[in-house]
Amino acid sequence: MCQLLGMNCNGPTDICFSFEGFCARGGKTDDHKDGWGIAFFEGAACRVFLDDKPSATSAIAKLIREYPIKSTNVVAHIRKATIGPVGLENCHPFTRELWGRHWVFAHNGDLPTLKSGSLGTYRSVGQTDSERAFCLIMNQLRDKFPQQQPPMEELFPVLQEMTQAIASHGIFNYLLSDGKHLFVHCSTKLCYIVRQSPFAAAHLIDEDLTVDFQELATPCDRVAIIATTCLTDNETWTTIQPGELLVFQDGLPLIFQDDWACKVSRY
Template sequence: MCELLGMSANVPTDICFSFTGFLHRGGGTGPHRDGWGIAFYEAGGYRDFRDPHPSVRSPIARLISDYPIQSHIVISHIRQANVGGVRLANTHPFTREMWGKTWCYAHNGQLEAWQGLPLAFYHPVGDTDSEHAFCWLLGTLRQHFPHLPDANDTQRQACWARLHALCEELRSLGVFNMLLADGDYLYTFCSTKLAHITRRAPFGQAELSDAELTVNFAEHTTPADIVSVIATEPLTSNEAWVRMQPGELLVWHQGRIVARFTAEEKGADSPQ
């Protein structure tokens, strides 16, 4: 299957360290050689890089690992193709506009009977189950909320609860691990595998599992920084990552979890 990488931070932060380990899994330490992509939200804007070739041999991937793009939210994906050919149109992450925001999405897993998901507004460019599910997810959310929900807690919670319910519908079709972002919030949904770590003061050293690289975050941060990284599998060998539970949706804002929805409770826990 594919693998996912995401970041949420309270200050503009580069993801060079984590991405360096992640790209090695794309045809190096892992079998995910069917393309890769990465998206950045920065200074109110959005940009992404996608390549249908293995990330471990991609000059573009090497550029990203060396180029410290400062961002609050990042989504990245390395692909092991199951549905759809190996081509740029099928390379994650996928994007659509809704409510005047750029929504970015990446999926890990494989769905059954996905062709039966009705598409009300958005339509796929490629031919993957992942992009079809994204179009259904965003279009259905738009049907329930035609306009951007008010910023009050009640409206936001209702929107997030609906998003969680839609993710649960997709999980019923197979494996649906997801990263989704709108420029303000990062949403992570676990079907089988997702893990996260939050780094804050006092910062220490971290060692990559997939490459010989160690960094001392204390040399690159301030005491106020909060940076959270989410990945299919932990990227470092000397840190304690937290594994998400099946059916769990986490809502991240500026490096913190601000809402949690679980399969058992079908509702939100108090923000952390």
């Protein structure tokens, strides 16, 4: 199946180091070679790069690895095609507008029994079950909250209910972002790490590359990296439990209390 990579942080940061190891899995150290994509949120804008070539050999991926685009939220995906042929229209992440914001989505897994449902504002361009699931979420959110984006304590339980319903059709690991938050759902396999002061060196699993973040970051920086499997071999990653939906903001997962008031984890 496919693999996911996400980043959420408290200030604009580049993802070059993590993307270097992630790209290698697209045809070099693994067989996810049926296309790839990455989306960077920059203010109100969203910069998206897609390619149906393997990320390990893609000239566009090489540009991204060497060009330090700074963003507070990043969603990336490398594809191993199952439902839908290899083609640019089937490359993740997918983007749509809702409540005057860009929303970006990438999925790992298969949803063989998921139907498109009634036609709404959002419709699929490609043939994947992933884009179908994304459009279903967007249509239901628009129907539930037609005027504006609700506060997180209202949005989260609705998204959680939608997620559980879609996950009943198969495997539904996903990343979803509105540019401020990064929603992360684990169906089978996802993990994350929060890098913050005191920073240390990290070594990639898929490439012989080490970066000492103490030399690059400030004491105030905080970055959460989410991936299908660990990207480094000298750091401790947190496993996300199957069925768990997390929301990252400013580089930390939010904690939801019984009254749905949310606060940032002190991690």
